[in-house]
Amino acid sequence: MKAQIQTYLPVIFLAVLVLLVGAYDPTFFSINNFLQVTADTMTLFLMAAGVTFVIMIGGIDLSIQAVASMASCILAAYLARLGILAIPLAVLGGAIAGLAGAIVSTKLRIPSFIATLAVSGVVLSAGYWFSDTRSINIPPDLSARYLSWAVGETLGIPHELWVGFIVMILLSILLQLTPFGRLIRGIGAQEQAVIASGINVDRIKLAAYTLSGALAALAGVVMAARLGSGSPTLANEFLLPAIASIIVGGTAITGGVGSVWRTFVGALIVQVVRIGMTFMGVSVFAQQIVFGFILVAAVAVTMDRSKLLVVK
Amino acid sequence: MAKLIPSLEAALVNRRSLLKGIAGIGAAGVVGSAFPRPAIAQEATWTLANSLRSLANPYHATFAKGGEEFAKSIGAKYETLVTEGNSEKGISDIKALLQRTGGKLIVNVDPNDSPDARVIVEEVKKAGGFVVTQWNKPDDLHPWDFDPNYIAHMSFDGVPNAEAIANELFKAFGGEGGIVALGGILSNVPAIERKLGLDNAIAKTNGKVKLLDFQPADWNEQKAFDITQAWVTRFGDQIKGVFAANDGMGMGALEALRQNGLAGTVPVVGIDGIDAAVSAVEAGEFAGTVAWDPFWTGSMGLAIPYAHVTGKIDITKEPKEHREFYGTGIIVTKANAAEFKSNPPKTDFNDLWGKVTGQIQYRS
């Protein structure tokens, strides 16, 4: 029973936040607003979703921000020439960046923190190269033709939400139902035991980072679609909120414990705290301070520490 | 600027009381002092808001001040929104405010990145609010395509202003020799424009002035400091002047020069007209800076839409040079620095177009 409650603490925390903001300003309570807020959260979620896998194996990916920006540049630069193929190309670019970080980390045995940080410098340069150091407009007609899956509405629900839901479902399946997901959890919990069971752990790690890069790139593509252009700085200031989303959702930064829906809820918590402050009219000077303290409080509430011997 | 100081000090007092609240740890303290009052459903009057990157820089702080003063003058509610450099946050905040005010929102936005402008304009139009954008927008996004909700886009023309201030720099060292230049984030529109202005100025000297090196310092003072240090090593006394695409980086460069005993010897120019830079101009360490008028942009970006809302003007009938226009940059040099400081530009909220200097030019 207690374990059950522990599992759903992030959801409860989110619900309390929503009720709090709604009680203060009832205009917050509208289906349309909820849909909007959730749709706006999706780019953050997409960025965080892939990293969730990396954090679950006990690593970290600090290159996602640069990767998303680079992907937006690739998309914007090649959409006119390649059409729909620019999308897989952008995602492929992200996947390669993720893979590069993973190779540096696993083959050269460099902590992922530094490996991905260093790779993100390379990716940033690549972004500048693809965009020729400019932000590139995506003409509305091209956007309408190729990117309508990411913007607009179907059945009254914003497309960002559909994308987010589909990604969440696919990733949840990947994490919960496939051998890959099983091994991700195992590596995070006790890597040596997984190695000793004859599993090619490096391959799983490479896959996790590649996935992280690919999803960051997808986030970049969706961002570019929403904003109608690509820019080498498009996803700036996304990195730390994305990682905060994962941890606020209750995924342990040390690995082994976590899930994709947690990241979804975590991203919503981050978003609701921010938007909530605007709704409640918290002074703009106090916002960052309140945000910081709520993040800490959220982790204190949502994190399941029962399985951890020491907290570092 | 001096006139601003009393009101700023008043603001500081408020902030101190706010800090007390924080020190009391208070979530309770913060919440108590920071939440004005619950807004119940539809608000009868228009809410005004400025959206900007961060209150941590002087330009935007004054920008916000302008909005606040204007709102006070008409007795409207006012909010400041900050993006913290995160495009999605900026957009979500505006959406939240549109939701909260039921669309009765006038918002003056300095978009975090030019792509954001389109989304913001679309959202505001959908909700029935009014918007003015500043500095950044895609070239193909025009106010008249979103009548009447997209009131205007205002900017300062980086090219001629950068060119003018570059010429001040050249003048300061005698018009012949090498300079180094610090740029903003490579892909930012103002950074690009200012670089272009510098290039134009150099080209016009017919080879007398040489650009020794150009490095982007990403608008960051610290980076500018370190790069300038390295330049001193690399070029030594070949450096006759330092061009910085904004005053913050200029200050970083100046401090690096000071460490090497070159402050005042090697002139620096910046752009923005922040207090520190104007003082440096007075002290002879800066050869000049371009003062934008953030108080004007912060207030006029709200005053113009408000004039439309209240029926004083019909924005759809205004000419294009009132829909996409440049403001006036003031070149501050030693000659006028003291005057500028003691008698800063004034803003008359009723003079909507007085400081407009022409329709925006698209160069690419």
Add this chain to the structure above:
Amino acid sequence: MQAKAASTGWYMEQWRRWAPLAVLAALCVLVSLFNPNFLTVGNFVRLLNSAAIPVVLCMGATFIILMGSIDLSVEGVVAMTAVVASLLVANDITSYSIGLAAAPVAILIGGAMGFLNGFVHVRLKTPSFMTTLGIGFAGLGIATAVLGGLTVRIADPVFRSLSLGRFLGIPMAVWIALAAFLVALTIQQRTRIGRWIYAIGTDEVTARHAGIPVDRTRILAFVLAGLFYGLGGVLAAAQFGQGHALISQGRLFTTITAVVVGGTALSGGVGSVVNSVIGVFIVVVLANGMVLMGIEPYVQQGVQGLLIIAAVSLALDRSSLAVVK
């Protein structure tokens, strides 16, 4: 055969020990090949000057990383203390003008922020990553709120001499950084807390069993880090002659990179403040070298990333790690 194995082991060990220094030396050679000006006294003084603040910050961060924790509040604490320091000395906004006494006040405020980090991390059992991230946000927020976006200009030449003054031709900031390093080294080598930090980083359970007050030590380590960041804030204010919330922009990742490049392991227990000083110089020379070598601006970040990978893979002793995360 055994003897041979032992001797290769010895060489490897010596290499690991000196690798960070070797990497630094190689980097210096590389840069000076491109630009002989690198090898001038003036440039070394400038390098020292650029390294001063990062060294001070790294002294604090090293202790945290040695415990196997991480501190992301660097920027928040530095911004806050820089703002406080600049408001307390003669300036254009407030009239406290307490002169050099502002330095200890700001440093203590840094320590208080560190205490908050440590206390919350230990008592609420929140991972240091998130705790310091949140409190770092709060620190930046406070710096912004106190100033309301203004920039304080410092008008106190004595305070500014903390950075600008020279002694024996070397900027005062360098001497202060040197003092900070010696203090950190003493703490690391000669105090209980220093040794306990290593013990905790190596094996927290054993440390607890040995009767080490682990929680108190953790909190104290964060306080120490905060004090160093506070000093960093003071130096930043003195260097730029002003205080504002953006003064610390970009400090976080360079600090951690420098610590790791120097050879301190993020997993804790291995490394030292000496390594971190070398790490700082690697990072500073790298940045300096980018400009001296005239690397195309937009590829600089990429080149820097590649060189950091190269430096870490040479310098970091990973032989004892069963798994790398």
Add this chain to the structure above:
Amino acid sequence: MSAQPQTAPPVLELRGVSKSFPGVKALDDVSLTINRNEVGGIIGENGAGKTSLLKVLNGIYQPDGGQLLVNGEPVKLASPRQAFDTGIAMVFQEQSILPSLTVAENIFLGREEEFLRFGLISKARMNAAAAEELKKVHLDIHPGTPCSKLSFADRQMVEIAKALSLDSRIDGNITILLDEPTSVLERKEVELLFEIIADLKKHASVAFISHRLDEVLVVTDRVYVMRDGKVVKEFASEGATEKDMHQYMVGRQLHNEYYREARQAAPADKVLVEARNLGRTGAFRNVSFTLRAGEVLGIAGVIGSGREDLARCLAGHMPADSGTLTVDGKSVRFTSVPQAAAQGVGLVPAERKIEGLVAQFSVAENMTLAALPKYVSGGVLNFAAERETAKAWIDRLKIKTPSANAMVGGLSGGNQQKVVLAKWRIAGVKVLILDHPTRGIDVGAKEDVYELVRDMTAEGLAVILLGDTLEEVIGLSSRILVMRDGEITATFDAPPGGKPTQVDLVEHMV
């Protein structure tokens, strides 16, 4: 063995102490005493409760019931530090020396106050004090040496020195708890240790825990025998024989049935593993052997004999760098575990909690870990099939677990080990290498493991066994290799009824 005045209370006394963990009663109503100037022995099989007892004495575990008395006074020990300050110092079996600190720092870890001067540690004084302690263990190293540079044996001696440092710092009697102190020591060092103990006895008390009966007989005055968490027998060392002690340890006379010798299969003709001149620099060399289906190949040797490294090379954990290896007719060279696993070679590691199991995984998840592809259909895991398999193996190996979905971390050591064995069986290994397969598990579970080994050979698998004890090696194996200093020094055939004796093996081990 000076006579004790009967009036003096024992230095250490346990009265009816119990301690339970989920699924295991580690200590069951244990009472014992250690007298002044006495060396008390505590013996028992692994899993008998010796280590739990020590952890209670050292303040790591708090007993569920019973009383602990020091010098006749009831005490509660909340932490090892408190035990230390009470005069009880422990020398751990799992080493508690921190490699990142120097020898001196380790010795005085947590007790630096005596070297403080103006808040700074005087390294000179600390090193001098440490040198004093090192002298007691005849360790000729500089106290400022980082412990990462020491051999395991030296670290063990440092650990002993750390415990001895209590001697000059506590008024009154001290007790040193030695937990399997000789397991990593060489003969010479063991003798030195015994000298130290004899010396210690003059002014302190010692509790000596070991499963090496010969040593216990030499060094102790009195011995307690533990079995299944209980003290089953107490007797004076003088006059006792190993055989008596053994009988109490295992609960009955050692008999052939314990190791299921009747089920020892005659090796088939089919060769599963053939090693020729296998070597690895710094570990072992010129190792050749043949392993047939149905055979149990025991490898005996002390620490440093190279047998652990050999086992790890055979399972792909580290590459061999010379010689050839053939598995099931195929010439192979393993550089990684997956390669070995793909050829049907698995290792049951000694470090069960680190390499054997993912503690946070369920029983079923652990069991299928090495055979995941078998439980995938359509790209996703087939949970039903997985559960089915897990249940079958839970029944077959009599694993005591609430369900197949229970976390493995909550099971007792014996049941955990069965899960590890099941994992490799499910993966379909042909050759299973058992590295200390019965370490830290109780007697009943041991017999189950032995049964399982016989099952495997009956099914045509081959087993390589690095036994926990010599008897185990002798009892289970059909052939035994003895290794010393990285080389095979002897090979024994061990058919049922024709087994070599421990003495036969030891001769070639040291």
